[in-house]
Amino acid sequence: xxxxxxxxxxxxxxxxxxxxxxxxxxxxxxxxxxxxxxxxxxxxxxxxxxxxxxxxxxxxxxxxxxxxxxxxxxxxxxxxxxxxxxxxxxxxxxxxxxxxxxxxxxxxxxxxxxxxxxxxxxxxxxxxxxxxxxxxxxxxxxxxxxxxxxxxxxxxxxxxxxxxxxxxxxxxxxxxxxxxxxxxxxxxxxxxxxxxxxxxxxxxxxxxxxxxxxxxxxxxxxxxxxxxxxxxxxxxxxxxxxxxxxxxxxxxxxxxxxxxxxxxxxxxxxxxxxxxxxxxxxxxxxxxxxxxxxxxxxxxxxxxxxxxxxxxxxxxx
Numbered sequence: 001x002x003x004x005x006x007x008x009x010x011x012x013x014x015x016x017x018x019x020x021x022x023x024x025x026x027x028x029x030x031x032x033x034x035x036x037x038x039x040x041x042x043x044x045x046x047x048x049x050x051x052x053x054x055x056x057x058x059x060x061x062x063x064x065x066x067x068x069x070x071x072x073x074x075x076x077x078x079x080x081x082x083x084x085x086x087x088x089x090x091x092x093x094x095x096x097x098x099x100x101x102x103x104x105x106x107x108x109x110x111x112x113x114x115x116x117x118x119x120x121x122x123x124x125x126x127x128x129x130x131x132x133x134x135x136x137x138x139x140x141x142x143x144x145x146x147x148x149x150x151x152x153x154x155x156x157x158x159x160x161x162x163x164x165x166x167x168x169x170x171x172x173x174x175x176x177x178x179x180x181x182x183x184x185x186x187x188x189x190x191x192x193x194x195x196x197x198x199x200x201x202x203x204x205x206x207x208x209x210x211x212x213x214x215x216x217x218x219x220x221x222x223x224x225x226x227x228x229x230x231x232x233x234x235x236x237x238x239x240x241x242x243x244x245x246x247x248x249x250x251x252x253x254x255x256x257x258x259x260x261x262x263x264x265x266x267x268x269x270x271x272x273x274x275x276x277x278x279x280x281x282x283x284x285x286x287x288x289x290x291x292x293x294x295x296x297x298x299x300x301x302x303x304x305x306x307x308x309x310x311x312x313x314x315x316x317x
Contacts, residue, residue, distance in 0.1 A: 015096050015097050016064045016065065016066055019049075019079070023045075023049050026044050031052055031082070033048055046064065052083075053075070053078040053081070055078065055079075071098070073098070076093055076097055080093055108254065115258065119258075122142065124269075125140075125260055126139075126146040126147070127140050127143060127258060128143045128151075128258075129257065129258055130257050131254065131256055132190050132197075132200070133197070133200050134159040134203075135158055136159065146272070147172075148168075160203060161206075164180060164207050164210070164211040164213065165211065177213075178231070179231055180217075181224075182224050184214060184222055185224025185226075186224055186225060188223050189225055191204065226247055227246070227247050229245055230243070241263070241264075242267075243262060243263060244264050245260065248260065
C-alpha cells in the first residue's frame with residue numbers, strides 16, 4: 001500500500017484549520033446575521049458561513065473536513081467575502097486551497113517616499129522604478145548619467161519603446177537582441193495577467209506595428225519574467241562597460257519594480273563613477289536644484305516640484 005509522503009504539505013489540514021480560525025473570530029452581528037441560540041464554541045457556525053457564501057452546508061462541511069477536491073476560484077472568493085478576509089488572508093486562502101495566488105486587481109499608487117529615498121541613497125548605481133507596462137515612474141541621477149538626459153521623459157518614458165523604437169538605444173545595447181527578446185516575453189506574461197488593461201494593449205499594438213523584430217518574437221509566444229542578468233553597454237563618453245541588472249518587486253499591490261544596475265567588474269565601476277562626476281559638473285550651474293529621485297508628474301497630482309523631471313514609462317535597458 002502506497003504511503004503518503006510526509007514531506008508534502010497537508011493542504012487539506014491547513015485549509016480546514018484556517019477556515020475554522022477565520023469563522024471562529026467572527027460574531028453573527030459582524031456579518032449581519034441574527035444571534036440565535038447558545039453557541040458551544042465562539043464564532044460563526046458552519047451553516048452560517050455556507051449561507052453567507054451561497055454554498056451548500058454539506059459542501060462546506062466536507063471542505064472543512066478535507067473531503068473536497070480543489071475548489072474553484074469563484075467559491076474561494078465567495079468564502080473570502082463571507083469570512084471578511086483581508087487581501088493578504090484572501091491570497092493565503094487561494095494558496096493553501098489551490099496552490100496558487102489569485103491575480104489581484106491592479107492598484108494605481110504613487111511611488112512611495114521611502115522608495116525615492118532608496119533611489120537617492122544609491123548615487124553611483126543607476127536605478128529606476130517601473131510599473132507592469134514598463135513605464136518609468138521614478139529614477140535617480142545615476143540612471144540619467146548612464147542612459148541619457150531624456151531617460152524617462154516623453155517617448156523615452158517607456159522601456160519597451162526605447163528598446164524597439166529608438167535607434168540610439170539599440171546601438172547602445174550591445175546585447176540588444178537578448179534584452180529586447182526578454183522584454184517581449186515579459187510583456188506577454190504581463191498581458192496574461194492583465195488582459196483588460198487598455199494602455200498595455202495599446203503599447204503592444206504600437207510595437208507590433210512599428211518593429212518587425214517585436215512582431216516576430218511576439219508571434220512565437222515567448223514568455224519570460226525578467227529578474228536579473230548581465231549586459232554590455234556602449235556609452236558615447238566612457239566606452240563599453242559590462243553591467244548587471246536586478247529587478248526587485250514591491251509588495252504594495254501596484255506592481256512596481258525597482259531595477260538596479262550594478263558594475264560587473266572594476267572597469268565598469270570606474271566608468272559609472274566617471275559618469276557621475278561628469279554629471280555633477282554639468283549640474284554645477286547656479287539654477288540647479290538638489291539631486292533627488294525624479295517622479296512622473298502623474299504621481300504628484302500633476303504638480304512638478306523643484307528638481308523633478310517629468311517622465312512616463314520605463315523599461316529593461
